Amino acid sequence: MSDPHKNVVGDYQHGIEVMNRLWGKGVTEQLRSIWKKASPDVERYITAFAMGEIWSRPVLDLKTRSLLCLAAAVALEREDQVRLHTQGALQSGATPAEVIETMIHLMIYAGFPAAWQAMVIASKVISEHEVTKGK
Amino acid sequence: MSDPHKNVVGDYQHGIEVMNRLWGKGVTEQLRSIWKKASPDVERYITAFAMGEIWSRPVLDLKTRSLLCLAAAVALEREDQVRLHTQGALQSGATPAEVIETMIHLMIYAGFPAAWQAMVIASKVISEHEVTKGK
Amino acid sequence: MSDPHKNVVGDYQHGIEVMNRLWGKGVTEQLRSIWKKASPDVERYITAFAMGEIWSRPVLDLKTRSLLCLAAAVALEREDQVRLHTQGALQSGATPAEVIETMIHLMIYAGFPAAWQAMVIASKVISEHEVTKGK
Amino acid sequence: MSDPHKNVVGDYQHGIEVMNRLWGKGVTEQLRSIWKKASPDVERYITAFAMGEIWSRPVLDLKTRSLLCLAAAVALEREDQVRLHTQGALQSGATPAEVIETMIHLMIYAGFPAAWQAMVIASKVISEHEVTKGK
Amino acid sequence: MSDPHKNVVGDYQHGIEVMNRLWGKGVTEQLRSIWKKASPDVERYITAFAMGEIWSRPVLDLKTRSLLCLAAAVALEREDQVRLHTQGALQSGATPAEVIETMIHLMIYAGFPAAWQAMVIASKVISEHEVTKGK
Amino acid sequence: MSDPHKNVVGDYQHGIEVMNRLWGKGVTEQLRSIWKKASPDVERYITAFAMGEIWSRPVLDLKTRSLLCLAAAVALEREDQVRLHTQGALQSGATPAEVIETMIHLMIYAGFPAAWQAMVIASKVISEHEVTKGK
Numbered sequence: 001m002s003d004p005h006k007n008v009v010g011d012y013q014h015g016i017e018v019m020n021r022l023w024g025k026g027v028t029e030q031l032r033s034i035w036k037k038a039s040p041d042v043e044r045y046i047t048a049f050a051m052g053e054i055w056s057r058p059v060l061d062l063k064t065r066s067l068l069c070l071a072a073a074v075a076l077e078r079e080d081q082v083r084l085h086t087q088g089a090l091q092s093g094a095t096p097a098e099v100i101e102t103m104i105h106l107m108i109y110a111g112f113p114a115a116w117q118a119m120v121i122a123s124k125v126i127s128e129h130e131v132t133k134g135k
Numbered sequence: 136m137s138d139p140h141k142n143v144v145g146d147y148q149h150g151i152e153v154m155n156r157l158w159g160k161g162v163t164e165q166l167r168s169i170w171k172k173a174s175p176d177v178e179r180y181i182t183a184f185a186m187g188e189i190w191s192r193p194v195l196d197l198k199t200r201s202l203l204c205l206a207a208a209v210a211l212e213r214e215d216q217v218r219l220h221t222q223g224a225l226q227s228g229a230t231p232a233e234v235i236e237t238m239i240h241l242m243i244y245a246g247f248p249a250a251w252q253a254m255v256i257a258s259k260v261i262s263e264h265e266v267t268k269g270k
Numbered sequence: 271m272s273d274p275h276k277n278v279v280g281d282y283q284h285g286i287e288v289m290n291r292l293w294g295k296g297v298t299e300q301l302r303s304i305w306k307k308a309s310p311d312v313e314r315y316i317t318a319f320a321m322g323e324i325w326s327r328p329v330l331d332l333k334t335r336s337l338l339c340l341a342a343a344v345a346l347e348r349e350d351q352v353r354l355h356t357q358g359a360l361q362s363g364a365t366p367a368e369v370i371e372t373m374i375h376l377m378i379y380a381g382f383p384a385a386w387q388a389m390v391i392a393s394k395v396i397s398e399h400e401v402t403k404g405k
Numbered sequence: 406m407s408d409p410h411k412n413v414v415g416d417y418q419h420g421i422e423v424m425n426r427l428w429g430k431g432v433t434e435q436l437r438s439i440w441k442k443a444s445p446d447v448e449r450y451i452t453a454f455a456m457g458e459i460w461s462r463p464v465l466d467l468k469t470r471s472l473l474c475l476a477a478a479v480a481l482e483r484e485d486q487v488r489l490h491t492q493g494a495l496q497s498g499a500t501p502a503e504v505i506e507t508m509i510h511l512m513i514y515a516g517f518p519a520a521w522q523a524m525v526i527a528s529k530v531i532s533e534h535e536v537t538k539g540k
Numbered sequence: 541m542s543d544p545h546k547n548v549v550g551d552y553q554h555g556i557e558v559m560n561r562l563w564g565k566g567v568t569e570q571l572r573s574i575w576k577k578a579s580p581d582v583e584r585y586i587t588a589f590a591m592g593e594i595w596s597r598p599v600l601d602l603k604t605r606s607l608l609c610l611a612a613a614v615a616l617e618r619e620d621q622v623r624l625h626t627q628g629a630l631q632s633g634a635t636p637a638e639v640i641e642t643m644i645h646l647m648i649y650a651g652f653p654a655a656w657q658a659m660v661i662a663s664k665v666i667s668e669h670e671v672t673k674g675k
Numbered sequence: 676m677s678d679p680h681k682n683v684v685g686d687y688q689h690g691i692e693v694m695n696r697l698w699g700k701g702v703t704e705q706l707r708s709i710w711k712k713a714s715p716d717v718e719r720y721i722t723a724f725a726m727g728e729i730w731s732r733p734v735l736d737l738k739t740r741s742l743l744c745l746a747a748a749v750a751l752e753r754e755d756q757v758r759l760h761t762q763g764a765l766q767s768g769a770t771p772a773e774v775i776e777t778m779i780h781l782m783i784y785a786g787f788p789a790a791w792q793a794m795v796i797a798s799k800v801i802s803e804h805e806v807t808k809g810k
Contacts, residue, residue: 008683009723021182038659039640041732042647048684050243050652051723057716059236064202068237071206074245077483078617081653100444101194102203107447109207109216109381110186111453113486119443144415144453173389174370176462177377183414184454185382192446210606212753213347216383235714242717247725248756254713278548279588308794309775311685312782313596318549319589320513320787329506329579334472338507341476343513351514351788371464373472377484378455379477482618505579512582514786517590518621524578584725594716599776605744611746612784615707621784639766641734644745649747 013045015052022055022062022088036080057064062092067102074106074118086125137256147179150187157190157223197227202237209241210226217253221260231261282314285322292332292358332362337372344376344388351389355365356395366396420457427467427493452525456502463528472507479511479523487523491530512537549556552584555592562595562602562628602632607642614658622658626665636666687719690727697730697737697763737767741779749781749793757793761800771801 019028056064062121065091074082089099099122107115154163170178190200201224208216224234234257242250289315325335325351336359343351359369369392377385411503440448460470471494478486494504504527512520559568575583595605606629613621629639639662646674694703699788710718730740741764764774774797782790 006683007687008681008685010682010684010721012682017155027809033182033661035656038656038663039644042644042659045594045647045650045654045684045728046723048682049588054240054243057239057796058238059232064199065240067199068202068206069238069244070691072241075210076245076651077205077481078653081656082239085462095194097194100269104192104444104447104450105189105195105200105203105631106207107450108189108205109383110211111379111381111481112451113483114251114378116440116447116451116513117485119447120439138503141413141416142453143411144450145412168385173386173393174374176375176419177386177389179367180374180377180414181382181386183412184450188450199529211347211381213383213750226526239714239717239720242720246649246651246654246751247444247721248649248753250711251710251717252719252755254717255709258713259385271667277552277588278546279585282547304795305791306805308791308798309779311579312779312791315549315589315593315782316780316787316791318547319585323585324510324513327506327509329500330510331504334469335510337469337626338472338476338510339514341473341560342480344513345477346515346752346786347482350792367464371462374451374462375459375465375470375473376477378459379474380481383773426611482616509579509582509585512585514782514788516786517586518618518784521575521578521582521586522620524582525574529577583771593781597776597779599770599772604739605780607739608742608746608780609784612750612781615747615750616785627701635734637687637734641732644732645729645735645740645743646747648729649744650751 009053010048011052013052013055014056015047015050016064018051018055019047022066023084024091027084027087036045041095063089063094066092066096067098070099070118070122070133071106074103074114075110077110077114077117079117079121082121082124086122087129090129091125096130100128140168144188145183146187147189148187149191150182150185153186153190153197154182158219158228159226162219162222188208196230198224201227201229202233205234205237205253205257206241209238209249210245212245212249214251214252216255217256218260222264223255223266225261231265234261280318281322281324281326282318283322284326285317285320288321288332289317291391292336292361293354294361296358297354299392305357333364336362337364337368340369340388340392342375344373344384345380347380347384347387348385349391352391353395356392357399360396360399366400369396414458415453415489416461417456418457419461419476420455423456423460423467427471427496428489429496432489432492454515455497465483468494468499471497472499472503475507475527476505476511479508480515480518482515482519484522484526487526488530491527492534495531495534501535502530548594550588551592552588552594553592554596555590557594558591558595558602559587562606562631563624564631567627569588574582583594603629603634606632607634607638608663609640610642610658611646612656614643615650617650617657619657619661622661623665626662630666630669636670639666685723686727686731686753687723688727689731690722690725691731693726693737694722697741697766698759699766702759703760713801738764738769741767742769742773745774745777745793746781746798748786749778749789752785752789752792754792754796757796758800761797762804765801765804774801 032043032047035046066085069085070082070089073085086099100119103115103119103122140162167178167182169267170181204220205217205224208220221234235254238250238257273398302313302317307317336355339355340352343355356369371387373385373389373392406516437448437452440451471490474490475494478490491504505524508520508524508527552604572587575586606625609625610622610629613625626639640659641664643655643659707718707722710721741760742761745757745764748760761774775794778790778794778797
């Protein structure tokens with residue numbers, strides 16, 4: 001987390017480390033390359049600020065942050081975010097049951113269809129994750 | 136959680152217990168009375184299904200469920216829900232820092248204005264909670 | 271409904287009639303005056319197009335259209351719209367039970383909090399409507 | 406609808422009957438199997454509570470409930486829900502014109518793009534439905 | 541813009557001209573044919589009212605209106621609208637940098653994922669546009 | 676805008692200057708004090724990153740950025756944002772007509788009620804602004 005006396009925020013190098021821990025080097029490189037192609041500044045903003053500042057704060061660990069992201073992704077019906085944060089949740093110590101439970105909990109807040117469509121996506125990510133781990 | 140062989144779901148009595156634990160008897164009675172006035176069936180649905188079934192499931196504890204609700208409340212910009220689930224989070228063991236951190240994390244997903252308006256509301260609930268505890 | 275061979279759409283005079291039928295002359299004049307103050311063109315667009323064209327179409331009657339508006343108002347959490355279309359629904363033949371039932375139905379689609387907050391608003395409009403009728 | 410003196414809600418068997426009436430046995434089995442794969446509890450919640458309790462209530466018939474779902478699906482831009490509830494509306498007695506009219510009515514509330522994209526999807530379902538009926 | 545003394549709004553012929561200027565004749569014909577298939581009235585409403593009235597108003601030019609549409613498309617996460625209004629923005633004089641900048645600006649309001657997914661889509665449209673121009 | 680070779684982003688001092696230009700010193704101090712009370716880090720993030728980085732970028736000027744914010748505020752139905760960015764738009768050179776026109780343009784995208792409610796709010800800000808200027 002950045003120094004309260006400084007004029008600037010974020011930490012690009014730390015942002016890359018957090019992404020590697022959450023999604024692995026492959027996915028991280030792929031995401032950064034997509035962002036860079038859209039705009040090199042945007043890649044810097046997401047890496048330095050979103051990942052190197054916000055995600056790097058204390059108080060809540062990576063697993064809890066991933067579950068919070070899943071809750072937001074269900075509420076806002078963002079399918080790619082469901083996919084990404086299911087991966088991050090599993091990688092940072094959440095069990096498949098905790099991922100699915102997050103979505104079951106959201107049924108009553110985001111509507112049943114938003115929740116079950118997220119579950120269908122998460123289930124696929126969970127299966128792939130288990131195949132990869134089994135190897 | 137209801138028996139998988141039964142034709143029915145929910146547990147009204149258990150729902151009331153969960154609400155008492157989350158929000159205290161005063162708020163619980165007030166909420167149930169608002170719901171009943173709108174529709175007695177709706178009071179039953181929320182108490183038996185939302186609280187007595189979904190919130191009563193294992194895998195995630197009341198604190199985590201409250202933080203997930205806060206994430207959804209920020210994402211969907213539901214002010215009354217920010218208020219209610221801040222109370223529930225504090226009552227079920229979350230620190231004020233964890234509540235605010237949940238909203239800081241949401242800045243990059245729900246937009247800065249959605250997050251800081253939720254923080255303003257949560258800060259008031261936190262102050263009141265600390266005054267009450269101090270007595 | 272406008273003639274398919276014409277270059278134009280809408281019917282301002284008919285729009286005023288539809289509003290009078292839905293909300294009474296008092297509310298209609300109040301709404302039109304609010305719209306005119308924001309922009310005279312906007313008052314014309316809402317009156318001629320929204321009310322004089324869309325609401326004036328055949329196939330669905332005013333009661334069904336009001337219930338559809340209520341469903342959208344719950345889904346999009348628009349409190350003023352819940353108020354307005356509850357009035358219109360009651361005025362065009364919906365029973366209070368049908369208004370509340372619309373919101374109960376929406377619980378599973380828009381989330382429980384969106385639905386019960388709409389019910390609280392609708393209940394007040396229903397009470398006022400019954401007092402007015404009783405006089 | 407469940408007994409107000411009972412501790413529980415929902416009716417699983419009745420939920421299956423309602424789904425069969427709305428979407429036919431084939432679609433119903435397909436949906437239940439998708440839900441079960443995501444989580445067997447979720448299949449029970451949707452079947453017993455959403456379908457066996459909410460959809461099984463009196464006051465509004467299946468056709469009206471399907472049109473309300475379409476209004477919500479347009480407002481929340483849920484394409485799969487547009488598809489499903491167009492099928493249900495047609496199956497429970499709505500004419501193709503009523504389905505399309507619901508979306509035309511929503512133009513002014515959910516925005517023109519949300520409405521016409523729903524119409525494109527609904528038109529395809531309507532064509533398929535007519536081909537099937539013609540056989 | 542329609543005459544304030546008339547009972548009607550919109551201008552169908554002018555709407556077609558505005559669309560031709562924004563998106564070219566090919567895309568315009570394709571869109572109108574999609575709308576007509578869904579409902580001939582809807583094609584008239586969009587062409588005469590949305591394009592021939594709203595888009596034809598003075599005060600803001602076509603470029604600014606296209607950028608405003610992009611802001612709304614990012615905020616509401618409407619991918620087809622991002623595509624369409626990127627085309628219109630470029631065609632009416634916006635530079636590729638202005639289109640991308642609109643989305644960078646939206647990051648802090650609509651959430652980072654909504655903005656970068658829109659950028660990915662807009663980048664493709666920009667590339668295709670440059671290839672076409674280069675020919 | 677921050678240097679592409681640096682590990683950090685944002686510019687706190689510049690952020691304050693941009694806010695002063697957009698909203699005046701009084702509103703700026705009030706906002707920063709609200710943010711600080713919620714969380715000192717959040718005040719730094721908004722000031723340094725949102726204002727000192729994103730709003731400080733070239734390509735689009737402060738007036739255009741304010742109008743884009745208004746489009747997003749209408750689309751997401753954020754009343755406080757309508758208020759704030761109407762002030763900023765007027766302060767950075769937009770005419771009252773351009774502010775209202777932005778909302779008229781949004782009618783067909785965000786729905787008529789979202790647009791006219793924003794217009795009511797903006798009209799009040801415009802009147803107050805003109806009174807202040809007249810003094």
